Amino acid sequence: MQRKVEFGSTMKKIVVTWIFPLAALVIFYDSLSDWEPREHWGVLFAYTLLTIFSTFAPIRTLNTILTLNNAVIFSGILLFGAWVGVWSAVVETLILAFLIRANPIKALANIGQLVLTIWFVDLFKNSIGNVPASTMITDLLLAVSYWFINIILCGLGISYFFKTNWFTTVQKMAKGTTLTYLLLMVMVGIGSRLFETYGLYTLVPMMAAFITMSFVFHQYYDSMNKLQQKVEEVKTFNHKFLTAMAASIDARDRYTSGHSQRVAHWGREIAKDIGLSATKVEEIYVGGLLHDIGKIGIEDEILNKKGKLTPEEYDKIKQHTVIGYEIILQAGMFNELLPAIRSHHERIDGRGYPDGLAGDEIPLMARILAISDAFDAMVADRPYRKGLPVEEALQEIRRGSGTQFDPILAEHFIRIVQRLPYEELQSIIGIESIPQKQLQEAIR
Amino acid sequence: MLLDVIGLSFVIALLRGGRIKEFPKFHKLSLLFISIALQALSALYPPAGGIFVSISYVFILAFLLFNRQSEDIRIFMMGWFLNSLAIWTNNGRMPIDLEQAKKLPYDLTPVINGTNFKHSILTESTNLPFLTDVIYMPSIIPRVISIGDIFIMLGAFLLVQRLMNKPISLLQLREGKNYATKS
Numbered sequence: 001m002q003r004k005v006e007f008g009s010t011m012k013k014i015v016v017t018w019i020f021p022l023a024a025l026v027i028f029y030d031s032l033s034d035w036e037p038r039e040h041w042g043v044l045f046a047y048t049l050l051t052i053f054s055t056f057a058p059i060r061t062l063n064t065i066l067t068l069n070n071a072v073i074f075s076g077i078l079l080f081g082a083w084v085g086v087w088s089a090v091v092e093t094l095i096l097a098f099l100i101r102a103n104p105i106k107a108l109a110n111i112g113q114l115v116l117t118i119w120f121v122d123l124f125k126n127s128i129g130n131v132p133a134s135t136m137i138t139d140l141l142l143a144v145s146y147w148f149i150n151i152i153l154c155g156l157g158i159s160y161f162f163k164t165n166w167f168t169t170v171q172k173m174a175k176g177t178t179l180t181y182l183l184l185m186v187m188v189g190i191g192s193r194l195f196e197t198y199g200l201y202t203l204v205p206m207m208a209a210f211i212t213m214s215f216v217f218h219q220y221y222d223s224m225n226k227l228q229q230k231v232e233e234v235k236t237f238n239h240k241f242l243t244a245m246a247a248s249i250d251a252r253d254r255y256t257s258g259h260s261q262r263v264a265h266w267g268r269e270i271a272k273d274i275g276l277s278a279t280k281v282e283e284i285y286v287g288g289l290l291h292d293i294g295k296i297g298i299e300d301e302i303l304n305k306k307g308k309l310t311p312e313e314y315d316k317i318k319q320h321t322v323i324g325y326e327i328i329l330q331a332g333m334f335n336e337l338l339p340a341i342r343s344h345h346e347r348i349d350g351r352g353y354p355d356g357l358a359g360d361e362i363p364l365m366a367r368i369l370a371i372s373d374a375f376d377a378m379v380a381d382r383p384y385r386k387g388l389p390v391e392e393a394l395q396e397i398r399r400g401s402g403t404q405f406d407p408i409l410a411e412h413f414i415r416i417v418q419r420l421p422y423e424e425l426q427s428i429i430g431i432e433s434i435p436q437k438q439l440q441e442a443i444r
Numbered sequence: 445m446l447l448d449v450i451g452l453s454f455v456i457a458l459l460r461g462g463r464i465k466e467f468p469k470f471h472k473l474s475l476l477f478i479s480i481a482l483q484a485l486s487a488l489y490p491p492a493g494g495i496f497v498s499i500s501y502v503f504i505l506a507f508l509l510f511n512r513q514s515e516d517i518r519i520f521m522m523g524w525f526l527n528s529l530a531i532w533t534n535n536g537r538m539p540i541d542l543e544q545a546k547k548l549p550y551d552l553t554p555v556i557n558g559t560n561f562k563h564s565i566l567t568e569s570t571n572l573p574f575l576t577d578v579i580y581m582p583s584i585i586p587r588v589i590s591i592g593d594i595f596i597m598l599g600a601f602l603l604v605q606r607l608m609n610k611p612i613s614l615l616q617l618r619e620g621k622n623y624a625t626k627s
Binding site for chain 1: 515518519521522525526541573574578579591594598614615617618619
C-alpha cells in the first residue's frame with residue numbers, strides 16, 4: 001500500500017514537473033510556424049488584445065476569481081485552431097510572469113497543463129471534424145471536453161503541489177466553481193459561430209451577455225459571502241458563549257479551574273485520532289465543554305468541601321451527571337450532547353454511574369470524555385495537592401484499560417499524549433482560563 | 445514617439461480628476477543615457493548599427509529591470525522585451541511590413557534602400573515576423589505597430605495615470621477589487 005502511494009506521487013512529480021513543461025515547449029515550437037504566415041498576424045493581434053482584456057476582467061465567484069482566458073482560448077481553437085489558443089495562453093503566461101513574481105516550477109506546470117489541454121481539444125476537434133453533425137453540437141462536445149480535460153490536468157497539478165488525492169481533487173473541481181467555466185465555454189462556442197456568420201456585430205450582444213452575467217454573479221456571490229460571514233459570526237459567538245459557560249461551570253468548583261476546557265481539548269484530540277468526521281470532532285469538543293454542567297445543581301458546601309466526603313455527599317456529587325442531562329434536555333439544544341453529559345462517568349465493566357451501562361452500551365462520546373476527564377483530574381494541580389506526573393497518570397489509564405476505560409480509546413489516548421513534545425503537553429495541562437489560540441481552534 | 449498615446453493618457457487622467465503631485469523617481473538613469481548614446485552611435489556609424497541598437501535595447505531592458513517595482517514599468521518591460529526579440533533576431537533593425545507602411549504618409553526610400561538605422565523591410569527570411577511592425581494603426585497618429593507596442597502603450601498609459609496620482613493596478617483589477625489603488 002505504502003509503496004503504491006509512493007509510486008503514485010513519483011509519477012505525479014514526473015508528469016507535473018517534467019512532462020507538462022516539455023509538452024509546453026514542444027507545442028509552443030510547433031505553433032511557432034503557424035504564427036508566421038502574413039494572414040495570421042491580424043488574428044494574433046486581435047487575440048493579444050482579447051487576452052489582455054480577459055486577464056484583467058475577472059468574474060468573482062464565492063471563493064475564487066475566474067478570468068475569461070479559458071473562454072478566449074476556446075474561441076480561438078474553434079474559429080482558427082490550436083495555434084491561436086496557444087498564442088493566447090503564451091501571452092497570458094508572459095503577462096503574469098512579468099507582473100507577478102511567481103514560482104517558476106508552478107508557472108511552467110501551469111502553462112504545460114494549459115497548452116496540453118489546448119492540444120488535446122484541437123486533436124479531438126480534428127478527429128470529430130468528419131462527423132456529420134451540426135457544428136453547434138460538436139462545439140458543445142468540445143466545450144465539455146475542454147472543461148473536462150482542463151480539470152483533469154489542473155487537478156493533477158494541484159494534487160501534486162498540495163499533496164492531495166488526484167481523483168477527489170478533480171471531483172471537487174467538477175462540482176465547484178469550474179462549472180462556471182463550462183457555462184462560459186458553451187456561451188463562447190455559440191458566440192464564435194455567430195461571429196463567423198455575422199461578423200464583429202456579434203460582439204455587442206456577447207459583451208452585453210457577459211457583462212450582465214458578471215453583474216449577476218457579483219450580486220449573487222456577494223450575498224452568499226455575506227451570509228457565510230454571518231454564519232461564521234454566529235459560530236464564533238456560539239463558541240465564545242460555550243467557553244464562557246464552561247468557565248463558569250469550573251468557577252463553581254474552586255478545585256477545577258480550566259478543567260472543562262482541557263477535557264474538551266483531549267476529547268477532540270482523541271476524536272481526531274480515531275478518524276471521526278469534522279462535525280463529530282466538533283460535537284465532542286462542545287460535549288467536553290459542557291460535560292460538568294450539572295455541577296451547577298450541587299451545593300457549594302459539598303463541591304468545595306475540604307477533606308473526605310461522606311457516602312451521602314458522594315452520592316450527591318454523582319447526581320451532577322443526571323442534573324446536567326436534565327438541564328440540557330430542557331434547554332432543547334445540543335441534544336446530540338445528551339449521552340456525553342449523562343454517561344461520562346460510566347465504566348466499561350458496568351460499575352460506573354448513573355445507569356451502570358457496560359461496554360458498547362456506553363455512547364462513544366461518553367467513552368472518549370471519560371478518559372479525558374480522568375486524565376485531567378489526575379494531572380491537574382489542585383489547591384491541596386500537586387497533580388500526578390504525566391507518566392504515572394498514563395500508567396493509571398493503562399491499568400484501567402478494559403475495566404474503567406475503553407481499551408482501544410485508551411491506547412489511542414496514550415499514543416496522543418506520548419507524541420506531544422514536553423513543553424506543549426505542559427502548556428495544555430496548565431491551561432487556566434481561555435487562551436485565544438484554543439478558542440480560534442475551536443471555532444474551526 | 446508615443447506622443448498621441450501619452451497625450452490621450454493625460455487627458456484621461458485629467459478627466460479622472462488626477463493632478464501631478466510629484467514626479468516618480470527612477471533608478472539607474474545612467475543606463476538610459478548609455479542606450480541613447482548607443483543609438484546615436486549606430487546612426488553615426490551605420491556598418492555596426494545593428495550591433496549598437498541591439499546592445500542599446502539590452503541597456504533599456506536593464507534600466508526597466510531596476511525600476512520594476514511599479515506595474516506600469518513591468519508591462520512596459522514586457523512590450524520592450526517582445527520588441528527586443530524581433531530586433532535581436534533581425535540584425536538590430538525592426539522589420540516593417542511594406543504593405544502596411546505604404547499607408548503611411550512618409551517617404552519610405554531610406555527603409556527600402558536599407559539606410560534607415562531603425563527599420564528594415566520585412567521579407568520571407570525575417571525571423572519572428574509576428575513580433576515585428578505589422579499592424580497598421582490609423583489613429584491618432586497613423587503608424588505601423590508591433591504586438592510588443594501594445595504593451596508599451598499600455599505601460600505608458602498606466603505610467604501617466606500614476607504620474608497624475610490616479611494609479612490603476614492591473615493586479616487588483618484581476619483580483620476583482622476596486623480598480624484604483626489607494627496611494
